[in-house]
Amino acid sequence: MADTKTSEERSLNMSHIRSVNTKPEEIVRKFLFSQGFRYRKNDKRLPGKPDIVLPKYKTVVFVNGCFWHMHNCSRARLPKSNLEYWAPKIQKNIERDQDNYKKLRNMGWKVIIVWECELKKKVANDRLNRLCSEILDVRV
Numbered sequence: 001m002a003d004t005k006t007s008e009e010r011s012l013n014m015s016h017i018r019s020v021n022t023k024p025e026e027i028v029r030k031f032l033f034s035q036g037f038r039y040r041k042n043d044k045r046l047p048g049k050p051d052i053v054l055p056k057y058k059t060v061v062f063v064n065g066c067f068w069h070m071h072n073c074s075r076a077r078l079p080k081s082n083l084e085y086w087a088p089k090i091q092k093n094i095e096r097d098q099d100n101y102k103k104l105r106n107m108g109w110k111v112i113i114v115w116e117c118e119l120k121k122k123v124a125n126d127r128l129n130r131l132c133s134e135i136l137d138v139r140v
């Protein structure tokens, strides 16, 4: 893969990677697999290349990094320096996300977002169980 990231982006990326042992999307995939769900990964044919695609349930799951997708949580705070660089970049991500979700919904897919911060050890179980219900469309 071509390395087009700036050194600033890279160091931010690395700091995020270092804070978790397993990639967030892998945590979700492993859990779903253990529950008997079968899925496709990063399906390029769908808008936004969803992390997890469950054709049987016509459901896609995005596992979103709080910073890159501006979750409403403490992990998503913009860096104080270079704000004029980061703000438009993140804004573009958000717009692209919304656009992809809309396209997917128009195609009849159910779109579920799992945030990185929801996969912290203490809360991950709750979130993952809820995810099952959401996929199966059980009211919770």
Ligand SMILES: [Zn+2]
Binding pocket: 066, 071, 072, 073, 074, 075, 076, 115, 116, 117, 118
């Ligand atoms: Zn978050």
